[in-house]
Amino acid sequence: MLFQVEMDVRVPPDFAPEKLERLKVEEKARCHALMTSGKWRHIWRVAGRYANLSIFDVESPAELHELLSTLPLFALMEIRVAALCHHPSSIRDDDR
Numbered sequence: 268m269l270f271q272v273e274m275d276v277r278v279p280p281d282f283a284p285e286k287l288e289r290l291k292v293e294e295k296a297r298c299h300a301l302m303t304s305g306k307w308r309h310i311w312r313v314a315g316r317y318a319n320l321s322i323f324d325v326e327s328p329a330e331l332h333e334l335l336s337t338l339p340l341f342a343l344m345e346i347r348v349a350a351l352c353h354h355p356s357s358i359r360d361d362d363r
């Protein structure tokens with residue numbers, strides 16, 4: 268199942284910079300591991316915002332929740348999810 272996931276990172280002004288840097292390093296490593304596994308298919312930076320637009324390919328909404336809620340930056344993110352279906356006009360057969 269494909270899901271569009273939009274993650275906005277909201278860092279409180281008093282958040283310790285060294286803790287933020289550590290979480291970013293951990294987040295990047297987790298992202299790379301999930302991209303290698305094929306579960307996190309794509310990630311783009313949303314221009315002008317500390318946000319990303321990602322595509323996940325998972326078995327269920329429950330699996331997506333498990334992956335998102337265990338991301339290192341989860342507590343600092345606002346996340347929106349949209350379930351995706353294959354479009355009848357798409358010429359990309361693997362986009363389902």
Ligand SMILES: O=C(O)CC1=CCC(=O)O1
Pocket residue numbers: 274276294295296298317318319340
């Ligand atoms: O910088 C972000 O958008 C948050 C994030 C998600 C995966 C990653 O490496 O950073």
